[in-house]
Amino acid sequence: MEGVDYLADERKKTEFDVEEMKIVWAGSRHTFEVSDRMAKLVANDPVFRKDDRVMLARKDLFKNTLRKATYAWKRINELRLSEEEASKLRSFVDEPAFTDLHWGMFVPAIKGQGTDEQQKKWLPLAYKMQIIGCYAQTELGHGSNVQGLETTATFDPQTDEFVIHSPTLTSSKWWPGGLGKVSTHGVVYARLILDGQEHGIHGFIVQLRSLEDHRPLPGITVADIGMKFGSGAYNTMDNGLLRFDHVRIPRDQMLMRVSQVTRDGKIVQSDVPRQLVYGTMVYVRQTIVQDASIALSRAVCIATRYSAVRRQFGSSNGGPETQVIDYKTQQSRLFPLLASAYAFRFVGEWLKWLYTDVTQRLQANDFSTLPEAHACTAGLKSLTTSVTADGIEESRKLCGGHGYLASSGLPELFAVYVPACTYEGDNTVLMLQVARFLMKTVSQLGSGKPPVGTISYMGRIEQLMQCRCAVKKAGDWLNPNAVLEAFEARAARMSVSCAQKLSKFSNPEEGFAELSADLVEAAVAHCQLIVVSKFFEKLQQDIPGKGVKRQLEVLCGVYSLHLLHKHQGDFLATSYITPKQASLANDQLRELYSQVRPNAIALVDAFNYTDHYLGSILGCYDGNVYPKLYEAAWRDPLNDSVIPDGYEQYIRPLLKQQLRVAKL
């Protein structure tokens, strides 16, 4: 029935102010209002419909994306939207497109690595979309190993140009989003060669296609790399391949903030560290952490609403069956994901602050916090995307059979999201960067330079190596200090144990390779500590609204104690807790699930997602799932006719043949 709220009884159970929680989730009242307005603008515009996406063939799908992306740009200009509003609008359109890379990587690469003069020349063109750009770093042969890229940029002093060339098949650029069919320009990463000498990897602005007829410029071969995982999903994006045959660009198209090449072909290094060539990746990793909470919260919203609607078993005296959300097993799979979505939201907020802080320091030539910013963005990108990808798949299973239907929204969400574990740095490769940072920190303990920021806990290493957990009863695990000390002791002990094992190797690189699996575990422990501690920090802020802070305390408890339970092997093996204390943590966790239960629907309502954005029948706001599933089945093109195409050709002859066999 239209207009009936099938989740109304659930909503009546709520013990906190949902409207205030919406503000906490959005980050501020202003952000909430902008998001809410942009979400509704997209949801109410039929051009942004997306329910037929998984049915479309690649060419139609891609053209449809072009239509939506250019229409979004038209609306952004007509409505004179601010940068913040425009970016929100694009995100609610919810369809990967060339514009993501243009705004998300091409523009930031020029901003971060271009000189003032270069920015003045290129940014106005990019801001008006008079040129469209991509980020062309990865090659067929190398993605993770950036130092291994093979494309060359050789300076020709005769003409004052760089010659960009792809010397091998494996040097073909491979993967850049927006490159395949749309981009007119790219920031291309290549090995700089001056007078026969190599000078490492640098970025160059290269025009790829004519601004008149869109044909590739002379010497350039460019195409799409082909279909990717899933239907719809990331196939809206034209990930591309690109080869250069001695393509010439003016010298001033090398991005020269980090190093400059002079007219006579000499390299001049500025004071800026060379790692800033990797700066765009640090920026995007930070945004990916913020996006992880969005993707996970979408999946959790669908699974939570459906779990309250779905009933199986447990009917007594003809009464209703049990809502599957009331099964403790369902709660123990669902509520930690709900808590993780909130945890990632807050750590993402903090990481954005850290990134802004490091950017301001870099502008003032203070490079001291760059290693920590690199470790935090790499580690948190890795941790949050892995948990989110697994969490979306778990949400699908939490919805039983119906979760496998495209109309649940979960298969496409998974297919779109899962490459986040690979792009912008493979998650294992990134955790190894965190491990390097941790090993360096341990080796410098006692050098007189106290560790600061997220590794300041290492400054208390002696205490953390010796302390023992003081928990005596389940409720003691609600004490933030008890939880924090447990996570600090676990992380510190795992790092120290790796460092001790490493010190036994005469060749540290060999040792690092041999111990890399243990090192990744230590890095994960460190990153989980960051998320837990940032959740506790959030709780120290003034949080208005009836019961809002209380709910967040419960979620923080669920987040930290479910990790403690899941990784109890670490906590036990490092001898910080006893088996009895591990068991008490689990008792407390179960109790916290009971406290989440009456608030579960309101906690996902607080994400403020429109039905359009969720794109899921199982997750629709009113919970009226069954009629909608039934109607959607009839909309499938297979049901356009009662007798399917192919009946005469295949089914009829088959049945006839079986008849003959039966007669024999």
Ligand SMILES: CC/C=C\C/C=C\C/C=C\CCCC(=O)SCCNC(=O)CCNC(=O)[C@H](O)C(C)(C)COP(=O)(O)OP(=O)(O)OC[C@H]1O[C@@H](n2cnc3c(N)ncnc32)[C@H](O)[C@@H]1OP(=O)(O)O
């Ligand atoms: C708003 C957002 C919108 C749009 C975008 C969002 C979604 C769109 C979807 C997809 C986009 C995907 C785009 C891409 O995938 S682009 C390609 C990304 N590629 C990678 O991430 C490659 C991963 N590899 C690397 O980053 C590096 O090669 C490396 C693994 C880090 C190793 O580098 P290497 O030079 O060999 O370094 P090391 O010798 O290991 O270290 C030297 C030294 O440098 C430090 N370091 C390394 N990286 C950084 C950095 N980024 N910043 C600062 N410092 C860095 C490292 O720690 C070491 O320091 P020491 O002190 O130990 O010497």
Ligand SMILES: Cc1cc2nc3c(=O)[nH]c(=O)nc-3n(C[C@H](O)[C@H](O)[C@H](O)COP(=O)(O)OP(=O)(O)OC[C@H]3O[C@@H](n4cnc5c(N)ncnc54)[C@H](O)[C@@H]3O)c2cc1C
């Ligand atoms: C959807 C999508 C969009 C993309 N968009 C872009 C883009 O716009 N621009 C761009 O330039 N690139 C883009 N990429 C490329 C992406 O950045 C790379 O694929 C990514 O960095 C991983 O590199 P790789 O493919 O070389 O993986 P590999 O490094 O080959 O990884 C293969 C396996 O080897 C392991 N491995 C590799 N090195 C080590 C090591 N040192 N120690 C231990 N294990 C290791 C990895 O963990 C992994 O299991 C995109 C990729 C995808 C999937």
